Amino acid sequence: MKSSELLVVFLFALFSQCVRGKGCVCKLKNSEKPFPAQKLESIHTDASKCNRSISSGQMLEVDVLTLGVQRRLEQLAESVSALEIEDDGDLYGAVSLRVIELEVAEVLELMLKLNRSLGSHQQLSESTSIKLQSMMEDMQELESFDHLHVVRKQLENQRIRRELAECQHELQTTDQPPTAQPGHCPQGQLVDVSGPRIYTLTQHGTSYAYGAWGKDPKPAPGKENEYWLVALTSSNVFANYVRRYSSLSTLLVGVSPVDTVIASGNPTTNTIQGPNVVMYDDALYYNCYNGPYVCRFNMSDQSISNVQLPPNTGFNSKLNFGHLAAAYGYTDLDLSTDESGVWVVYATPENFGNVILSKVAEGIPPSLNQTWQTSLHKRTVTNTFVACGVLYATRYLDKDQEEIFYSFDTETGKESYDLRISIKKMQTNIQSLNYNPEDRKLYVYSDAYILLYDAVFQ
Template sequence: MITILFCLLFLRATLAFRNETVSPGQSCTCEAFLPETVFPMGELELLEKSSVQISHKLELEISKIEMFESKLTIYMEKTLNLTVLIGIMENNPDSYTELQIQEVKIQIKQIEALVVELKASIELSSTVLVSIRKEVTAMIVILTQLETTYDKNLVLLTRREYIKLQEKLEECERRHNEIFNPNIGSCNRGFISRVSKPIISHLNAHLNAGHRYGGWGKDSNPLAGSENMYWYSGSSSTLVSQVSVYADYYRLIMRQSMKTHELYTSRDWRGVGNNYIVRGNTLYYQYREPFSMGKYNMTSQTAVYRVVPSASNRFSYFYSASQNLDFAADENGLWVTYATDASNGRMSLGKIDEEAFALKEVYETNIYKPSVGNTFMVCGVLYATRSVDIKTEEIFYAYDTHTRKESYVSIPFEKFQEMYVYLDYNPIDQKLYMYNDGYYVSYHLWFHQNKNKAQLLI
């Protein structure tokens, strides 16, 4: 139908231009060239309908979480009252009859049953959130494909709706996570117990899967007024030449940066690797020349470097080259991992004095750095990962700087795609941030209740 209409319009325009007519015995032919791909409006409409359904599911889960929070408050008050009563009874045991003691025991069992029921409800809600997250992730991938294949302006409205949906899901997951991990920013907890499913946010700001080297995340010690700020740096090579900052998550996804800092202007401050973090509005990274620790202050837009005398540039991580100095931040401050020639590639961990920008303490481990996928720090504990298969990564090693003891553990988690080049923890929201084949990916963490107790395998 479109071809016939096009032919008629073309014929009419041609005849008008030539001032010619076609007699009844003559014939006319016309060639029309249509685009090979037609924008899939049906697919976009289906995504919009799905977003409405998911929004309704999230509203239901948010109302459940509000109920969980109110129940938890009530149960905590009852438990506190019972604890006080039991303390009084222990001090004056002869003042209470056997019947009164039995009544207290019944109350304890009732609260116990209520807590078990609440825990089951919360775990069921967690399963629902994981399912919703999978749906949103699949749709974000489809939207990204549409954006890169067709005119991104046609997808923009749906993209905005999905950003709102993601923000609602993030808030729901955050509140849900706080029920399990109420002490964000505190180290009054044990080792990591499990890692969530991958949370896929978006293809990078360049909308280019060729930018496979990079990193992203939040400032681990944000300046006042910058608590919602995100940063991103990405490239098609391991050269680090710029970093962009975004006011909040929405602007990160919409690719609306506040500023892009260039590390190669009047002076060459460029770095290498995918091993940087932002802390206190300052980029810590591996300086390119000379091989050293780099520190670029995004406020003053100046850089300094410090050579680590024993660090070698021969030992990188398994997934990517040039990751010789890897920076990390946790609740205890700023760290850097590296390997030395003297140790034949075994990893060293340095605690950095941020003011002096120098190592103030070094810890030696027995782990061979090139066998490691990546490392990160949580509450003074170094965690190392390795590949299990193309879909699965595993936290397999932990080194506790408080006790100077190392442990072999097994905490598997999903990678989303086979190759990733960046993994770091942020103490502000207790999340892992991963840069995976050009995509922004993050994870929630759960911890053991028993402090300083890991699940040892060997």
Template sequence: MLLILLLLQALSPAGAWIPSEDWESGNVTASVGEAGQCVCHVFLPDTEFPADRVQNMQQVSKDLILEVEIQIKKMVSYEGKLEVYLSELKDLTMRVAMLESNPDDYIKLDFELLRVELREFEALVSQLKDSLNSSSPMFDALYTEIRNMTLIVNQLETYDKSNLELIRIEFGKLQKKLEECQEDQDVIKPDIGNCNHTGIMSISKPTVVQLNAHLNAGFQYGGWGKDSKPIRGFESMYWYGAYSSPSVYDFYLYSDYKKLLLRSAFKIHDIPSGWEGTGNNYIVHGNAIYYQHNTPFGMTKLNLTSSKYDSRVIPEASNRFSYVYSPNQNLDFSADENGLWVMYASEESKGKLVLAKVDEKAFGIADQWKTGAYKQLAGNAFVACGVMYATRSVDLNTEEIYYSYDTRTKEEKQHSIHFQKFQEKYTNLHYNPSDQKLYMYNNGYYVSYNVKFNRS
């Protein structure tokens, strides 16, 4: 009888123990069967074991454990990021403290750079807060610290303006001495506007300025530089435009080089619907941006003062031929000492580059020359002193000028003028006659080169 009761106990719901008092209170009864065997009758609260509910509970438990592990890993990752941010904030705090203790030792650019870093740090903290989807005293303390430092920087900048002005003057003198020192080290000396030479002799090492104004390495298609024929008052202006695909949606204008570095644009041109462009071989010339327009396919001119748009179709130009590094590079604009140019390939030229002179007033094609350079084999092309130069890749880090066409003599030449690339691919390379530099947009970075001509 005891064995039977133990068996019944094992089969009870959830393994619950049947109290002994229930055995004697009618829940368990015994009788003798027809064959003389002992028969027990047990009345349990539930007639069936809830196996389906237990299975469901086990699955829910597994899911919860997995979610907890994921959240723990995220917290570990965020903890590492937070340590980095806190370290940067500590460094920034020390710099602000130095400014506060002796503000006369810093020029205006230092204050601007501090402001930029504070804004970037605030954005990082905000991003981390959104990722955690929560608020905490730590984040509130970080925001408070950033706001306090911003106020201190603003206050320090107004401190003793006369001393800051003297510092800027001394800093300017130091820069001038540095430039003279660089010239003594055989840095290329430009002779602006002089085309009394036999062509390009060499290209300097690249100057890598910084990542684009969007701070986004994914914005690989674009261009930057200066106005090749600036109007009065805008001689120091820089421009920039880029996107994640070979398209044209906006342009940023900066009053000078420092504003470019600080990503502080004085004007942004958002291209309106219907005027969007494609390709990335655009330039600024005579206070106007020239870029490629696809509907209809042709060249577009944007006046930077009036924001007026104008377009012209080039009947011979084909949208079937592009440079090797990027699609949709069908029209390539360039400017030199002689004016504005556009390069393209046509069906008639069988894919070879055609160099055309642009009549700036009429905004049409004034003259054109057929060259021997296949566009689809070239990395890019530009014009300097009436000569078109085509480039191609040598290896991952080296580009070369391999071909030239002189519009005055109609002479073609083969070259092997090597210059370094910051990264393998680039989407915009153009010459600027105002400073005799090449401007390259290299995989999202601003890069420039000095050009040395053979004047012997």
């Protein structure tokens, strides 16, 4: 006899009352609410619809359209250049103009398709986010029926299996190659910057023009795919939290961010000051509020430590980056990452306002290691970054181009002012720029837009 049948017999024997001369009556009272099977079926249906409505092919469609627009624009530029130098009595000039008209029409058509795709993706991400939140709430309600904690135990077992798998993977992982020393770059010398590969607004829209974003070159276990974003949300100067995303795609569509609060407000002690922020080894490095300090915020335990820079180091917009037309406020300190760790760029009156580069030694609290003085005046520079122990500096050419024009090799002490590596801009100003040695890319924050470039080495 099945267990269910035994249960029925038992309940019948327990609750049945036999009245003499009449049939037996069974009274069974269930104090629990009936299980909402219909709601569970609805959740299964919604989940299946989500799986069918979102596919990698949709993101590929955007990439293809973007690439198509880029190539057509390049062809259009070539056609216009050819037309400008033609001198053929207007005969072939008229033909060339007609060709250009057709190319412009094709570009406009591609742009319309791209805009429609981006619009539909935005609507899809918003509706999907709402559905996911609703399904999570419904599942939490259904868990209340799990009196024997079966589901909870299953989830706990899954977590333990994941941890065991991670532990097994760490035991089998081979040792990483030694960290590259300054001046000895395995991939060679930086010779070009291509892109941008990504150009988009953040979840904040155009509200905050100053900020920084990137990916930790030395991430903590389980955070290998995370990206971080810091927008200066107060007067384009201050921020008191860092926003993290589980992947690049969630950052681009602006879903499921996790905010980690660093300070109680803006501005106050330990507030982020200025846009030049980096993440390294699960810690955020930035210019502390109202002082020549490098703050280190530990993302795991949310502790803060700092290191003071040399006396008379510029802070509070005294020794900024800039160019002939403008200065970039509160850029006295610039933090960078490379294969060997974290670096800080600053200036002092004693060095005539020229750039000083120091290595930030890891530790709690952090400390300054070796320091180099350069002949590069900080006010002529718009940004700096470090790759393989070589300091690179950029300058403003015009609203469409920035140029990497300077390098300083910390191994040899050699300076160079004639690099002439062009960076194609999509907005007028670049507020922050940093190199990530893990993926060899430049992460740029430009007038509220985030951009990603490829660093090309010899």
